[in-house]
Amino acid sequence: xxxxxxxxxxxxxxxxxxxxxxxxxxxxxxxxxxxxxxxxxxxxxxxxxxxxxxxxxxxxxxxxxxxxxxxxxxxxxxxxxxxxxxxxxxxxxxxxxxxxxxxxxxxxxxxxxxxxxxxxxxxxxxxxxxxxxxxxxxxxxxxxxxxxxxxxxxxxxxxxxxxxxxxxxxxxxxxxxxxxxxxxxxxxxxxxxxxxxxxxxxxxxxxxxxxxxxxxxxxxxxxxxxxxxxxxxxxxxxxxxxxxxxxxxxxxxxxxxxxxxxxxxxxxxxxxxxxxxxxxxxxxxxxxxxxxxxxxxxxxxxxxxxxxxxxxxxxxxxxxxxxxxxxxxxxxxxxxxxxxxxxxxxxxxxxxxxxxxxxxxxxxxxxxxxxxxxxxxxxxxxxxxxxxxxxxxxxxxxxxxxxxxxxxxxxxxxxxxxxxxxxxxxxxxxxxxxxxxxxxxxxxxxxxxxxxxxxxxxxxxxxxxxxxxxxxxxxxxxxxxxxxxxxxxxxxxxxxxxxxxxxxxxxxxxxxxxxxxxxxxxxxxxxxxxxxxxxxxxxxxxxxxxxxxxxxxxxxxxxxxxxxxxxxxxxxxxxxxxxxxxxxxxxxxxxxxxxxxxxxxxxxxxxxxxxxxxxxxxxxxxxxxxxxxxxxxxxxxxxxxxxxxxxxxxxxxxxxxxxxxxxxxxxxxxxxxxxxxxxxxxxxxxxxxxxxxxxxxxxxxxxxxxxxxxxxxxxxxxxxxxxxxxxxxxxxxxxxxxxxxxxxxxxxxxxxxxxxxxxxxxxxxxxxxxxxxxxxxxxxxxxxxxxxxxxxxxxxxxxxxxxxxxxxxxxxxxxxxxxxxxxxxxxxxxxxxxxxxxxxxxxxxxxxxxxxxxxxxxxxxxxxxxxxxxxxxxxxxxxxxxx
Numbered sequence: 001x002x003x004x005x006x007x008x009x010x011x012x013x014x015x016x017x018x019x020x021x022x023x024x025x026x027x028x029x030x031x032x033x034x035x036x037x038x039x040x041x042x043x044x045x046x047x048x049x050x051x052x053x054x055x056x057x058x059x060x061x062x063x064x065x066x067x068x069x070x071x072x073x074x075x076x077x078x079x080x081x082x083x084x085x086x087x088x089x090x091x092x093x094x095x096x097x098x099x100x101x102x103x104x105x106x107x108x109x110x111x112x113x114x115x116x117x118x119x120x121x122x123x124x125x126x127x128x129x130x131x132x133x134x135x136x137x138x139x140x141x142x143x144x145x146x147x148x149x150x151x152x153x154x155x156x157x158x159x160x161x162x163x164x165x166x167x168x169x170x171x172x173x174x175x176x177x178x179x180x181x182x183x184x185x186x187x188x189x190x191x192x193x194x195x196x197x198x199x200x201x202x203x204x205x206x207x208x209x210x211x212x213x214x215x216x217x218x219x220x221x222x223x224x225x226x227x228x229x230x231x232x233x234x235x236x237x238x239x240x241x242x243x244x245x246x247x248x249x250x251x252x253x254x255x256x257x258x259x260x261x262x263x264x265x266x267x268x269x270x271x272x273x274x275x276x277x278x279x280x281x282x283x284x285x286x287x288x289x290x291x292x293x294x295x296x297x298x299x300x301x302x303x304x305x306x307x308x309x310x311x312x313x314x315x316x317x318x319x320x321x322x323x324x325x326x327x328x329x330x331x332x333x334x335x336x337x338x339x340x341x342x343x344x345x346x347x348x349x350x351x352x353x354x355x356x357x358x359x360x361x362x363x364x365x366x367x368x369x370x371x372x373x374x375x376x377x378x379x380x381x382x383x384x385x386x387x388x389x390x391x392x393x394x395x396x397x398x399x400x401x402x403x404x405x406x407x408x409x410x411x412x413x414x415x416x417x418x419x420x421x422x423x424x425x426x427x428x429x430x431x432x433x434x435x436x437x438x439x440x441x442x443x444x445x446x447x448x449x450x451x452x453x454x455x456x457x458x459x460x461x462x463x464x465x466x467x468x469x470x471x472x473x474x475x476x477x478x479x480x481x482x483x484x485x486x487x488x489x490x491x492x493x494x495x496x497x498x499x500x501x502x503x504x505x506x507x508x509x510x511x512x513x514x515x516x517x518x519x520x521x522x523x524x525x526x527x528x529x530x531x532x533x534x535x536x537x538x539x540x541x542x543x544x545x546x547x548x549x550x551x552x553x554x555x556x557x558x559x560x561x562x563x564x565x566x567x568x569x570x571x572x573x574x575x576x577x578x579x580x581x582x583x584x585x586x587x588x589x590x591x592x593x594x595x596x597x598x599x600x601x602x603x604x605x606x607x608x609x610x611x612x613x614x615x616x617x618x619x620x621x622x623x624x625x626x627x628x629x630x631x632x633x634x635x636x637x638x639x640x641x642x643x644x645x646x647x648x649x650x651x652x653x654x655x656x657x658x659x660x661x662x663x664x665x666x667x668x669x670x671x672x673x674x675x676x677x678x679x680x681x682x683x684x685x686x687x688x689x690x691x692x693x694x695x696x697x698x699x700x701x702x703x704x705x706x707x708x709x710x711x712x713x714x715x716x717x718x719x720x721x722x723x724x725x726x727x728x729x730x731x732x733x734x735x736x737x738x739x740x741x742x743x744x745x746x747x748x749x750x751x752x753x754x755x756x757x758x759x760x761x762x763x764x765x766x767x768x769x770x771x772x773x774x775x776x777x778x779x780x781x782x783x784x785x786x787x788x789x790x791x792x793x794x795x796x797x798x799x800x801x802x803x804x805x806x807x808x809x810x811x812x813x814x815x816x817x818x819x820x821x822x823x824x825x826x827x828x829x830x831x832x833x834x835x836x837x838x839x840x841x842x843x844x845x846x847x848x849x850x851x852x853x854x855x856x857x858x859x860x861x862x863x864x865x866x867x868x869x870x871x872x873x874x875x876x877x878x879x880x881x882x883x
Contacts, residue, residue, distance in 0.1 A: 026052075026077045026093070034069045042067065042083055050076045056100035061089060065141055069162055085159040088142055088539070102539070116484070118184045118439035120155040123148050123167060126190035129327025129348075129355065133298045134221060135169035135191070140176060143539055144485045150298075150321060151398070151434050153442050155482035167191060170223065170708065184439045186395065220246055222299040229751040231761050231806035233287050233827050234339035234875040239296050239320060240271065240281050240289040245747045245763055247702040247717030248303050248665070249316075250740060253770070253800070253836040254828075254870035257282035257289050260740040261303050263667050263698020263723035264315025264642070267616040271318045274388075274402040276428040279452035279470055279630065283382040283408055284339075284363070287870075290406045290426060292359040294333060294344050295386045297323045304644045304665060305592045305606035308530040308546040309478060309492055314612045314642040314669060322402055324390040325355030329883070337877040340364055344386075352392070359386040379411035379419070398434040411457065419460035427451040440482045448474040454628050458505075466682070468503035470614070470630040472496060476528075486536035490546075494528035502617070502629035502687055519685045520559040524632045526552050526613070532590065540596050548588040552613045552639065554581040554632055559685075563636050567676070567689040584639050586611035600652035605645075612640040615673065617681055617691070629681065636688040638671040658707040669696040674727050694727030696738065714750035721745075736792040742767040742800075757810040764803045769796035772837070797836075803829040820880040831872035 030049040034042055040063040043054050069083055080091055080098070090101050123132040131152025138145025139158075145166075148154045158181050167175040172191040179185065228237045230245065244251040244259055252258035258266040271278045273291065281290045302310070302317040310317045323346065330347035344359035361384040389401040404426070411421035432446045449472070456466040476494035483489060500522045507516075532546025556575030564570050575581055592606035615637075617629045633639045648663030671693050679690040700721025707713045723741040726733070745767040752760045774795035775787035806825040812818075828834075 026080075027075050029073045029075055030079065031072045031074075032069060032079065034067065036066050036068055039063050039065045039067060039083075039087070042069065046076065046079060052076060053097045054100060055097040060102045061100055062087065062141070067162075081159055082161040086139055086142070086144070086161055086163055088144060116157045116159050117181050118155055118157045118482070119165070119179060119181060119187060120153070120184075120436075120439040120482075121186050121188035122152045123154065123169065123189050123191060124152060125172070126192045127326075127328065128331075128346075129352065130297060130324050132169045132172070132191060133321060134300075135167065135172075138166055140164040140166050143536075146482065146485060146488075149442065149480060150319075151442075151444065153434070153436070155440055155442065155480075157440065157482065157484045171225065186439070219303070219305065220301045222301060224293075224296050224299065226751075227293065227296070227299070229759065229761050230749060231763050231804035231825050231827070232293075234337055234825065234873065234877075236288060236337075236340060236877075237293040238289050239291050239293060239299055240318070243301060243318065245715075245749050245765065246301065246303075247704050247719045247745070247747055248663075248700075248721075249301075250742050250745060250767055251765075252286075252740070254287075254802075254834055256836075257286035261316035262644075262665055262700070263696060263721065263738075263740070264669065265672070265740070268313050268315035268612060268640075269318060270310060270313035270316070271320075273320055273404055273428060274322050274400070274430045275432070275446050276402070276404075276430045276448045277312075277450050277472065278404075278426055278428060279450065280424055280426060280454070280628070283384075283406070284365075284380075288340070288382065290384065290404075291320065292342055292344065292361045292384050292386050294342065295322050295357070295359045297321050304608060304646045304667075305544075306590065306608055306610060307544075308532040308548045308588075308590050309490065311528065311530070311548050311550060311588065311610065312612060312614065314610050314640055322386065322388050323357045324400065325357035325388055327352050327355045327390070331881070331883040333879070333881040335877050335879040336364070337875050338364060338367065339875065354389070354391045356390070357386070357388045360384065377413040379409060379413060379421070382406070382408045396436040400430070400432040400434075402428075402430045402432075404428045411460065417461070420457050421460075422454075422456050424452070424454045442480040442482075443477060445477040446475070448472070448476070452630075454503075463508045464506070466503055466505050467501070468629050469499070469501045471499040488534045489531070490534075491531040492529070494526070494530075496526045496528075498522070498524040498526075498614070498632065500524070500614070500630050500632060502631050503682070505683065517683050517685050519683075519687065522558060522632050523555045524552060524613075525555065526550055542594040542596070544590070544592045546590050548586075548590065550586045550588070550611060550613075551583065552585070552633065553583045554634070555579065556581060560635060561686055561688065563689055567692075569686065569689065582633075582635055584613065584633055586639065586641070598653075602650040603648070604650065605647040608644040610642050610644065612642075615640060617673070617687060629687070631687065634688055637673070637691070638693065640669065640671045642667055642669040655705060657710060658705055660703075660705050662701065662703045664699075664701050666699040667697075669698075672696045672725065672727075674725065674730055676729075692727050692729045694725050694730070696723065696725045698723040711754070712750065712752050714748070716749075717747045719745045719747075731792040734791075736794075737771045739771050739793060741771055741793075742769075744768045757813070759808040759810075761806045761808075762804065764801070766799065766801040769799050771796050798834075800834045802827075802832055802834065805829055818880070818882050820878070823877045823879065825875050825877065827873040827875070828870055829872070834870070 028050050030046065032045055046052055047054060065087060067083065071079060084091055088102060091098050123135045124130060125132060132148060133150050133152060135148045136145060137154050137156060146154050146156045160182050162178065162180050165177050165179060167177065167189050169191055172193055175189060175191060222242065227239055227242045230237060230242050232238045232241065240257060243249050248262050250260045252266065259269065260266060261269060271281050278290060283289060298321045300319045306317050325346045327348045328351060332345040334343040340361055340363050342361045346355065346357040348355045363381040363383065365380050383406065385405045387403045391399045393399065407425040409423040411419050413419045428450045430446055430448050432444060435443045437443060451471050453467065453469045458464040458466065474494060474496040476492060478492040479490065481489045502519045504519050505516050528548065528550045530546065530548040532544065535543045537543060556579035557577040558575055560573050560575065560581060561569050562571040588609045588611055590608050592604065595603045613633055614630055617631060644667050646663055646665040648661060650659065650661045652659045654660045672695060673691040674694055676690050676692065681687060681690060684690065698721065700719055702717065702719045704715055704717035706715035720743060722743060723738045724735045725738050726735045748764045750762050771793035772795055773789055773792055776790040777788040778785045779788060804827050806823055808821055808823040811820045811822060
């Protein structure tokens with residue numbers, strides 16, 4: 001026994017001394033001078049000089065990875081951290097050997113935490129100073145990296161050592177910069193655009209995306225250059241109309257800016273300009289939309305998987321950022337055609353410190369005004385004003401001011417000099433302050449104002465009109481904490497106030513107003529907190545998870561009507577100013593995950609709960625006859641909610657130079673409104689009694705092949721989907737298709753640059769016909785045929801399809817300070833008759849003329865007649881750029 005104890009003690013002492021010797025070995029100081037050596041060579045050098053033995057799986061460790069590293073009298077422990085940490089390789093001591101593992105955190109308590117330093121800064125266009133949004137920054141040869149936020153800022157925390165950082169952005173030359181990180185560093189990069197002249201091959205290799213881009217499902221980033229290449233109505237490239245070429249997004253019809261995303265309604269799309277919401281994005285009844293095309297710098301479209309900072313809509317988010325203004329030199333551009341004239345100019349107040357951007361647009365529709373109506377005068381037109389100021393106070397503070405104003409008018413002046421018609425206007429503004437607290441913490445604080453007015457002019461000269469409006473004011477702060485390259489935490493606070501008028505008549509003679517019904521107005525407020533985390537797990541899994549929490553409250557003064565299940569008024573309550581009427585709360589979880597089995601291949605899945613408090617009531621989807629009333633939730637109308645799921649497969653290797661994707665989605669929407677028969681929304685204070693609540697279910701599959709760069713570029717997509725609604729009080733409680741249910745749609749866009757001077761583009765779109773309600777029979781009363789309607793949306797209009805073409809000629813034979821172009825565009829090349837409606841009525845004006853053509857063979861019967869609003873429309877546009 002004594003001998004056994006002696007032997008046991010000797011073993012313990014031996015193991016203890018061995019452990020000490022192992023620790024002392026790692027503290028041994030060595031010197032290295034490695035220049036473009038492989039990792040295998042570096043490990044051999046450390047093993048030879050430090051008497052250290054390594055153990056690893058050669059298939060998991062990048063032994064042929066080249067690196068450069070120099071040190072003088074540094075401990076082996078520090079050297080290992082310096083060399084291995086940037087490569088994502090972890091190490092630990094196991095039985096006298098240094099074990100190397102990829103992507104796993106060492107569990108040894110003896111290993112000390114390595115101090116990390118932060119590399120941060122901004123990325124900008126070297127020619128204009130415009131910050132680059134969504135640019136990628138990563139360590140060469142690794143997945144360790146980050147992306148710039150919406151203000152061009154990036155932050156990356158790294159252990160001390162030498163790194164080669166790769167800066168890349170589509171359309172710009174990639175830059176590789178070597179850094180030795182020994183302290184926190186601020187480094188901003190000016191990136192040069194690629195030379196797109198024909199002397200250079202335009203086809204580029206696939207650029208590496210940051211893992212944060214890998215997470216998002218149902219997202220498409222649209223480069224403004226792509227928008228400019230697409231044929232637009234009357235030669236106008238249009239940021240919003242271009243969305244209708246994306247799979248999963250359906251246009252309502254020609255002559256309408258309304259679009260539907262994955263089964264959602266038209267008012268369930270959040271359109272943002274520099275964070276400010278736009279409540280009506282249409283011009284000229286939807287043939288144009290509100291933004292001057294050249295004013296846009298970046299467009300992000302979220303069809304699902306909305307980041308937690310976005311809320312208030314169910315279907316989609318269209319986030320557009322305006323140009324900041326050229327900080328290097330003055331430049332100017334413009335265009336004109338028979339429909340509109342654009343002019344934009346920008347430049348620095350002080351180079352690299354402050355800048356401005358101003359864009360103007362006005363319609364050229366006098367020729368229509370003179371030729372359309374014979375006995376009356378048509379006053380038709382629209383205008384836009386965009387402006388932005390940009391000021392760098394210092395390295396940590398920057399201020400932006402954005403202003404937008406747009407107006408439309410459609411008036412008819414008759415022989416009695418009485419003007420009537422409709423007009424509307426949008427006014428938005430944002431004041432934003434970017435503040436960098438330190439290299440890891442970024443903050444953006446924004447004040448937002450949005451104002452939308454809609455008028456029906458009864459007698460303009462007499463100041464008699466019907467008007468509705470929605471006003472919004474918001475103050476919010478967003479914080480981004482870049483904890484480490486694999487973990488980012490974002491959170492924010494938001495306070496908003498709303499003033500909404502569903503619509504009332506105002507007459508010059510006040511005494512007459514007392515005989516008219518008054519629709520109560522609404523005052524509301526919201527408070528929001530959101531939090532989201534972006535996280536990388538190992539080398540192949542990526543997560544984004546968080547939530548958005550909202551409290552909505554309606555306040556007085558107003559009048560509230562209470563209804564029973566039969567939509568009859570049971571009580572009326574008047575509230576004074578400041579009285580709390582009702583509150584609603586919503587908790588919206590957000591989760592998405594991505595798996596990358598190999599470079600260029602991604603599998604994504606996402607779930608999002610979203611809530612919408614404001615919604616629109618209108619009496620028609622026709623842009624020529626509609627009224628618009630934005631209303632908040634009330635004791636009768638609940639907030640809308642939706643559950644969104646999606647899963648997708650994205651492959652950049654299947655077709656060289658292109659990306660193939662297939663994505664399945666499902667969406668269930670709750671508390672969806674549909675109208676009672678013969679609903680009355682004009683001059684009606686009991687609006688809540690004209691609607692019923694139901695549910696919408698939508699699901700489908702989207703496929704797309706996209707080629708971003710090259711002489712020939714573009715995409716083709718196909719969507720199969722189904723959207724149905726169920727409301728207990730309508731259609732006998734049976735399910736019926738919504739009017740935006742289009743089971744099949746095809747979207748094709750292609751641009752070809754055959755030479756330096758020519759650029760040819762085409763768009764072709766197809767979708768199933770729009771559902772509508774047709775008679776299921778007729779009966780005769782006083783020898784007149786009267787239609788009988790039994791089922792909702794039981795028929796469909798003919799299928800919709802349209803081809804648009806454009807040809808753009810650079811008039812300069814070479815690049816100069818003044819460049820100008822000529823563009824020929826043709827809208828609806830083969831003059832397809834795409835109906836927007838079907839009518840069974842014979843409408844006669846005061847002179848006995850039929851307003852809608854009908855078949856006169858049997859005057860007693862109603863004859864279906866389809867109406868289209870756009871045929872073959874050519875245009876010739878002159879464009880210029882001065883720099």
